[in-house]
Amino acid sequence: xxxxxxKIALITGGTTGIGLASARLFHQEGARVYVTGRNxxxxxxxxxxxxxxxxxxxxxxxxxxxxxRIIGQLKAEAGRLDILFINAGVGEFxxxxxxxxxxxxxxxxxxxxxxxxxxxxxxxLLGKGASVVFTTSVVDRKGxxxxxxxxxxxxGLAGLARALAVELAPLGIRVNSLAPGPIVTPIxxxxxxxxxxxxxxxxxxxxxxxxxxxxxDEEVAGAALFLASKDSSFMTGEEMLVDGGxxxx
Numbered sequence: 403x404x405x406x407x408x409k410i411a412l413i414t415g416g417t418t419g420i421g422l423a424s425a426r427l428f429h430q431e432g433a434r435v436y437v438t439g440r441n442x443x444x445x446x447x448x449x450x451x452x453x454x455x456x457x458x459x460x461x462x463x464x465x466x467x468x469x470x471r472i473i474g475q476l477k478a479e480a481g482r483l484d485i486l487f488i489n490a491g492v493g494e495f496x497x498x499x500x501x502x503x504x505x506x507x508x509x510x511x512x513x514x515x516x517x518x519x520x521x522x523x524x525x526x527l528l529g530k531g532a533s534v535v536f537t538t539s540v541v542d543r544k545g546x547x548x549x550x551x552x553x554x555x556x557x558g559l560a561g562l563a564r565a566l567a568v569e570l571a572p573l574g575i576r577v578n579s580l581a582p583g584p585i586v587t588p589i590x591x592x593x594x595x596x597x598x599x600x601x602x603x604x605x606x607x608x609x610x611x612x613x614x615x616x617x618x619d620e621e622v623a624g625a626a627l628f629l630a631s632k633d634s635s636f637m638t639g640e641e642m643l644v645d646g647g648x649x650x651x
Contacts, residue, residue: 404432405631410480412472414438414463414520415490417448419587420537423619424487424626429453431627434480438463438472438490463490464511466519473523483527485630488517489537491556495548506551513555518562530574535629536563540583540645556581560641567639576638578629583645584608584616612647 411428415421416437425437429452437452438461439445449458459475461468476483492512496505517536528534541549542557560579567577608615625644628634643649 404430405627405633406485407432409433409484409630410436410476410482411485411487411630412436412438412476412483412524413487413489414461414516415537416487417441417444417458420582420585420619420622420626421487421489422448422451423623424489425452425456427620427623427627428485428487428630429456431631433485436472436476463488463516463520469516469520469523473520473527476524477527481527482529483524484529484532486521486524486528486532486534487537487626487630488520488535489626490516491537491539493552495546495552497548498550501551509551509555510558513552514558514562517559521566525570528570528573528575532575533630533634534563534566534570534575534577535626536560536577536579538563538579538581538641540581540643540649542581542641544649563641564639571638576634578634578637578639579641580622580625580629581641581643581645581649582617582622583643583648584611585619585622585644586616587619610648610651611645612651615646617644617646 406428411433413421413425416425417439425435429435436457438459440462445460459472461472492509536559538560539556541553542560563577563579570577622644625642
């Protein structure tokens with residue numbers, strides 16, 4: 403018997419990294435899983451690597467029309483939503499003097515605007531016992547050079563989770579957030595580093611973590627499963643760190 407037997411789950415940003423690992427795990431635990439992504443390449447790869455029972459939807463998490471479309475499909479096909487795992491996010495890092503308005507808008511649209519409006523649009527499908535999980539980050543409490551806009555977006559998302567936890571508690575809906583620290587994910591491939599430089603970067607980051615290593619997508623997926631399931635039934639408004647102790651170092 404799985405921890406999510408009979409549940410309907412939507413995972414945004416579910417075609418790579420943490421979202422992909424969570425889609426596999428949620429499916430293994432009995433959920434009917436829907437995932438979203440916007441990159442045609444990773445969408446195709448996900449279709450090949452995920453079980454055929456997992457529905458893969460092309461959608462831009464910052465596009466409100468796309469959000470309407472996927473919620474409409476969920477309503478038509480499932481009629482309800484038990485788990486909303488808002489994991490889609492974008493990370494771009496620039497020093498303060500080099501940040502621009504388009505840089506700000508790209509990050510805030512995906513990391514904060516999208517999650518707010520998706521939760522709003524999904525609310526009619528969320529019933530008593532439903533779980534909403536946001537992916538935040540250790541950077542919402544620990545400063546890193548060049549991460550000011552990204553940090554602000556994730557701090558805003560953590561605040562949104564706390565406010566919604568109180569607002570939706572009377573409906574029996576729990577809202578928590580999951581804050582990964584240094585995790586080996588495909589987002590690092592977008593830093594524009596060579597293979598050698600990327601390995602050096604990851605080794606350097608690992609030395610700053612008390613556990614002296616980076617985490618894996620699967621480890622974060624396990625924490626997401628905990629927040630999505632009845633195992634965390636008396637938790638709401640919390641931010642769970644999965645960071646190897648990075649936030650306290």
